[in-house]
Amino acid sequence: MSETGSLPASGFIANLSQQDRDALCSQGSFQDVQPGTEVIEQGQSHGKLFFNVSGRLKAVFRDGNREIELGRIGKGEWFGEVDIFDPSGAICSVVAVEPTRYWVISREQLDRFIQNHLLTGNLLLVGFASTLGKRIREVMLRYATNATRPTSPIVFISGAIAVFCVIVMLWTLARH
Numbered sequence: 001m002s003e004t005g006s007l008p009a010s011g012f013i014a015n016l017s018q019q020d021r022d023a024l025c026s027q028g029s030f031q032d033v034q035p036g037t038e039v040i041e042q043g044q045s046h047g048k049l050f051f052n053v054s055g056r057l058k059a060v061f062r063d064g065n066r067e068i069e070l071g072r073i074g075k076g077e078w079f080g081e082v083d084i085f086d087p088s089g090a091i092c093s094v095v096a097v098e099p100t101r102y103w104v105i106s107r108e109q110l111d112r113f114i115q116n117h118l119l120t121g122n123l124l125l126v127g128f129a130s131t132l133g134k135r136i137r138e139v140m141l142r143y144a145t146n147a148t149r150p151t152s153p154i155v156f157i158s159g160a161i162a163v164f165c166v167i168v169m170l171w172t173l174a175r176h
Contacts, residue, residue, distance in 0.1 A: 005030045007103060008053060010076030012127030020120045027113045028105030033096045040080055040094040045087045047107045050080045055100025061092045071138065072097070081128050084110065 007013060007021045016024070030053065033039060040046055042062055052073050059070040059079065070092055073079050083090050084107050105113070114121030 005053070005101075005103070007051065008076065011051070011078065012130060013051075013124075014076075016120060016123065020117065023117060024105075024113055024120070024124075025103065027109040028103050030101060030103050032099070032101045035096050035098055037096045037100075038093055039096065039102070040083075040090045040092075042091070042093040043089045045089050046080060046083055047087055048080055048104050049078065049084045049107070049110055050094075051103045052077050052079065053101040053103055055096060055098050055102075057094050057096050057100055057102075059092045059094050071135075078128065078131050080104075081131060 005025070007025045009016075009018075009021065013021060013024070033055075039050065039057065042060075052075055054075055056075075057073040057079065059073060061068045061070055073094065079094055080090070087107070114124070
């Protein structure tokens with residue numbers, strides 16, 4: 001595990017100033033993991049938000065003995081955002097597929113940052129909403145083309161509606 005570094009100007013935080021990225025960075029910590037390391041365990045609430053600095057991870061949904069890869073998480077991408085806003089348990093596991101370095105911040109640290117940096121906090125919320133929107137679109141297209149279907153369409157639709165509600169809430173907060 002490594003505690004030092006800076007957040008790179010990638011993903012939606014590329015639009016933040018170096019000063020804002022440094023302020024955000026100071027609230028969390030960096031960690032290094034090896035392939036096969038489970039960073040997030042499906043079903044467990046972790047209360048953290050992650051930013052992939054380098055390497056690659058995969059999001060997997062486990063249903064009994066079946067494992068469905070939902071997607072890959074590359075450099076400059078966030079993960080864990082659903083559990084930050086709805087801490088009822090991770091909807092999937094996230095596993096490193098190559099040596100990976102990520103930055104992590106707890107919900108409490110993120111709340112404190114947003115309260116102390118309102119403009120930057122609003123930009124982050126809009127960025128999270130954008131990330132969630134893109135992921136909903138990808139899953140909907142995958143579901144519609146029958147590439148990979150969750151075990152129950154009701155579960156999938158309920159989850160998509162919940163995530164959409166989070167996006168609407170974030171957008172409303174960011175505009176005020």
